[in-house]
Amino acid sequence: MTTTTTSKLIRGYEVVIGFETHAQLATESKIFSRAATAFGAEPNTQACAVDLALPGTLPVMNRAAVECAIKLGLALGSHIAPESIFARKNYFYPDLPKGYQISQFEIPVVQGGEVQFFLGDEKKTVRLVRAHLEEDAGKSLHEDFIGQSGIDLNRAGTPLLEIVTEPDIRSTEEAVAYARELHKIVTWIGICDGNMQEGSFRCDANVSVRKPGAPLGTRREIKNLNSFKFMQQAIDYEIQWQIDEIEDGRAIQQATVLFNDATGETRAMRTKEDAADYRYFPDPDLPPLQIPSAWVDAQRAQMTELPRTMAARFVADYGLPEYDATTLTQSKAMAAYFEAAAQASKQPKLASNWIMGEVSRRLNAGDLAIEASPVTAAQLGALIGRIADGTVSNNAAKQVFEALWTGESADVDAVIEAKGLKQMNDTGALEGIIDEVIAANPDNVAQFRAGKDKAFNALVGQIMKASKGKANPQQVNDLLRAKLAG
Template identity: 75%
Template sequence: MSAPALIRGYEVVIGLETHAQLSTASKIFSGASTQFGAAPNTQACAVDLALPGTLPVMNKGAVERAIQFGLAVHAKVAPLSIFARKNYFYPDLPKGYQISQYEIPVVQGGKVEFVLNGQKKTVRLTRAHLEEDAGKSLHEDYQGQTGIDLNRAGTPLLEIVSEPDMRSSAEAVEYAKALHTLVVWLGICDGNMQEGSFRCDANVSVRKPGAPFGTRREIKNLNSFRFLQQAIDFEVQWQIDRVEDGLPIEQATVLFNPDTGETRAMRSKEDAADYRYFPDPDLPPLVISPAWVARVKTAMPELPAAMAERFVREDGLPEADAALMTQSLAFARFYEAVRDGCGTPKLAANWLMGEVSKRLNAEGRGIEAAALQPATLAALIRRVADSTVSNNGARQVFELLWSGAQTDVDAIIEAQGLKQMNDSSALLAIVDEVIAANAKSVEEFRAGKEKAFNALVGQVMKASKGKANPAQAGELLRQRLG
């Protein structure tokens, strides 16, 4: 593996803590709804508000989602884990503590693999633990005051902690994207970064190569991949400037301002001792039996890497194509449906990587919102494969299908006059006419100029109004020209 790139002679060291909101309908310790967008404080029950006499009850669905994640990253799923109270005061934390896991988390170890610039990278995971989210402070439209919305209080989170294995902002972004793809693929998190369902904290430090780790600063609540990269890049330059000026770097929690592109310190960074962790007396140890793990494993979808490998092995796709076909579970399912419908995997992949992706990217939509069904696209690809329509004609058909104006592939081909001319006798007559009318190009071709041949093919296509099969036209031209 090549040495990490240095920035102004310094090595960057990055670790990420990622909070994935689990896709349960209710909260981690109460029956209150987790639905996004409700009016403030309408989804906070007595347990979430920490009213006297209330007791937390573990959400089984949250545990099963944590087990799925542990299995997917090849981690150890702890047979017994402990919930702890993380004590701190903040207005949006009614209990005065957050229920989390500290000494014995539910998921231990593991790894996430991805490719960056054609090179395979592996980031080790320290742990993933279950915890509850806090509420939210609202600073706008409150006449200079701050409002507290406790709808998020008790929302189930899986906090995924990496080792400090990343050495650039680009590496951190690719790791975060791989993690995002995985949790959405598994269905354990919806991945909506705008709604806070997937957000990252980046621990960043710099050092001279071979030196001990520098003092880290934690950039909190980054809710887009672009902000993640911008925040790390700014923080790295800030830390290097500080070191170069002979000034100390203090461990701190910092915030990123996307409007200025800068980070600023929010508070000095607490250590674990500051939170006074101790086992939560209201929650018994979480016991996960091997049989429970086995049941969860049986219900899991095929993982992206395994599916991509299968597409290479069984469908004959290049690795790069297979990786694109598995960019999401929905995309992979769409590809499989098109492939099964047309019988030509490579053509199915080409159309998805080409026309379909171009349209989706232009419209800012995912494959779930594709304007045509897999069966319709498969029908179009079959007509390309059997030479009913040319590639150019097929693209015209695709435009009409995508617009929703029509859905019958054969009817569009017929109505638009796009059916290819496959009658060799009729095509031969056109070839003879083109040869007779283009003596100069014929002479140049016979003199060894291949471009002249392409020009003749173009003339045949023009004379046939685009209906000639280009391959057949070329073959007949070569026969006639000897």
């Protein structure tokens, strides 16, 4: 599997996409105050004097937010700046009580790094420009039915990491795969809960198109994409819209756009600002953020095993294909479920097949997370062990799995016994059935000896039917071939 930089042309145009993702950090208090960050509180009940920018208040940096930034930098192979600067990003909007947002501009805390992921069997790499700490704004509430708007400042001051990529993405599929991988990483290392519906993980996609070899086109930024489904729809629509505009002889204007999920269309919200429009300058109330190497080392020592490291271990320790290992490390819970089932069964590849197959199919059908699986890893491991030792066939195992899933029983062996699913492994009994089938099917025997393999399969089918499906298929094959060769 190789890293690729090839581009898929759409109507003769190359797509260029960059991402800015706002990950809300999993801290109990805000980035510069002690106000709570809990979701769902009554409007304006979690906004303190610092968040409201009342006279005489001063911001104080939240240590936990800095540690989240350090963890992200370690996870993505970034440079963690020993000194970074906070700046004021000036703009006027009703939900921004200060009239500016405290962010980082010239010297961010996290610099460089990359996100790697698979798209099919191709490894992709998206380079990061930076990730910087900043505070969130409040939220405007529009009550159309009474014709009024209000402001909820509960979110004002909520800690964010804005993660910015290079324009390395060349298709909608890559964009969604990148966003999913980044979502996996920030939730895996515990710095963000990843709840897109609550606004904890919000993506902005900068989309442009160009003829191959031409300079970068003018980009339009699709704001606040809060689901992977809408992300794909929005980017697809924006690509086609920009191509249509260019083909009709109209120039693309740099703009911020919103996606309407009801119509499936993007629409311009405002002309896109450049950095100069925000009049950045260092925040005089906040000293430079100092991160000594000892602090970074302490966070490194506490870091959980990362997904890509765990996937490599699954390949090395369990002999799994890279595809299996990558799939099984999509979440910590899935990885833990696999390891428990593999260790219980001593059959890691068979455990992988069942989890990616039957278990995932049933979870998807019920819209369940792996943590909610009615079949525990221990139960699956026990079932796989019975397949491996020949107690049940694969088909019979599916019946056992169904009984476990529906709660009919919690004991694998009890289900096998109650349903009479134990595989026939008695050589003497099998030989008797095989002899009877050979005697009753002389034409198939003659055809097989004449070189027709289909006749052999027909004989196997007759034997399985005579044994009521309980014969061990591999044992049947071996015994039948031996007898027909004699």
